[in-house]
Amino acid sequence: MLRTCVILAGSAWALVLIPDVASAAPALDGASMGWAWELPFIGILLTIATGPLLFPKFWHDHYGKIALGWSALTLAPLALLRGTPASLAAFVHAILGDYLSFIVVLFTLYVVAGGILVVANFRATPLLNTGILAIGTVMASFVGTTGAAMILIRPLLRANAARLHNVHVVVFFIFLVANVGGALSPLGDPPLFVGFLRGVDFFWTTRHIVFETALVAGLLLVVFFLVDLYFHHRDSRVKLIGEDARPLALRIHGAINIVFLALVIAAILLSATWKPGVTINVYGTELELQNIVRDGALILIALASLVFTPNEHREVNGFSWEPILEVAKIFAGIFICIIPVLAMLRAGRNGTFGWLFEMVTLDTGRPHDIAYFWLTGLLSAFLDNAPTYLVFFELASGDAGKLMGELASTLAALSMGAVFMGALTYIGNAPNFMVYAIAVERGVKMPSFFGYLVWSAIFLLPVFALLTYVSIGRP
DSSP: OHHHHHHHHHHHHHGGGSTTTGGGOOOOOGGGOOGGGGHHHHHHHHHHHHHHHHSHHHHHHHHHHHHHHHHHHHHHHHHHHHOHHHHHHHHHIIIIIIIHHHHHHHHHHHHHHHTOEEEEEOOOOHHHHHHHHHHHHHHHHHHHHHHHHHHHHHHHHHHTTTOSOOHHHHHHHHHHTTTGGGGGSTTTOHHHHHHHHTTOOTTHHHHHSHHHHHHHHHHHHHHHHHHHHHHHHHHTTSOOTTOOOOOOEEEEEOTHHHHHHHHHHHHHHHHHHOOOOOEEEETTEEEEHHHHHHHHHHHHHHHHHHHHSOHHHHHHTTOOSHHHHHHHHHHHHHHHHTHHHHHHHHTGGGSTTHHHHHHTBOTTSSBOHHHHHHHHHHHHHHHOHHHHHHHHHHHHTSOHHHHHTTTHHHHHHHHHHHHHGGGGSTTSSHHHHHHHHHHHHTTOOOOOHHHHHHHHHHHTHHHHHHHHHHTTTOO
16 A cells, blocks of 8 residues: 555656656646547446446456556557656646545545544444444444444354345445545545645535435434334344343543544545645646645655554454555546546536536526436446546536535535435445445345445435425525
8 A cells, every 4th residue: 555655656766856847847737638549547437436346356356457457558658649747737636636645644544543443232223323323424434434334244143144134234334434424524435635735625515415414314314223123023024043142331442542533534634724835846737835734744644543443353353454555546547547538527618528518507607406416326326436526527617616606506516416316226435345345254245336336226215306396406
């Protein structure tokens, strides 16, 4: 993980040493780019969507090479057809300006949350299961959907292990803890942190979509309680032989990581409020001092967590470097492959994506919020929500100040679409498939990819339709 970041950062920083190149780094002209420039981005997203399902062993062994291949198919034509200075400048901006901060915060949250061990000894009931899901939903905006999911999924599975019907518990856990709960801060879900890096205020979603998040989460919790009550009643007809009632017990180990989580929040808030006005220009990319300090502090926090947390806590949690390494390599490829797509989006109506502008724009010229919600959401479900959010963020204007002001309803719509609808499939958000894999490992007979789609269509789409009617697109 660290080696991957160091190699990418080193490659970008090394460009500063190339004489007279930095001063000749023009921006890419997206208006003159045709549809073929989209192919590497589409290719890497389709590979991510299908690889773990259609050819899992090959994907697991070679996902880094696959991401590198798609990246090369983006950068090589850029250098050949658009010039080396422009392609190098775009690469530096993608890696140093966007990717590194994005992956550093994910890495830190993953490490710190992985050091918190929850040891619970209780028999699950509908009320208790609903309480755990509610706690996880609230936690997700503070420790991230990945962090909250990794902390709670194993205790929840142990509590429900003796039940005959427990698939629905994991499915709703993915809905709520791994997705909906992350809507209220940039720490919660990767697309919102992408927005934060683009200039959206840290507490913007907290202020603007708290009602909608509470509505969606509340409805899903009520539905879950009723579904769990039904299955619990069916399970209670079967008497378990030879199993004594266990005393209620709940212990949290590695509590120092709660302090580290507070430090993570403090570091990110500091970068949002402290503006020293000092920047470093790296090949045309302006790096602000507060962001450099933030990323350095986050890495130190992650290292401190590794040092001060006993190894056995992570071992019991099933902690490994593979999931975050996979995320690091894949998203490096995504941030590179999206370079020409973003340039084309910046060209607006004059570019290749002019048709998409028409689709999401009302006759008055304002963005069509309902279209932003559903298009961002449905594409997020199949193409990963972070890059989808970035595409529609740029489509809506790419100007964080404008989006937080006169276009606030559009920013809210695309934010909710990216976060909420990441729950529609196993591949919509990073923790979804991780939770699925852990549940299968523990013996839960999880539905297939398409079986899960049936669950999400039945329980999620009606809630999103109601949300559209109640809130989205209204003055």
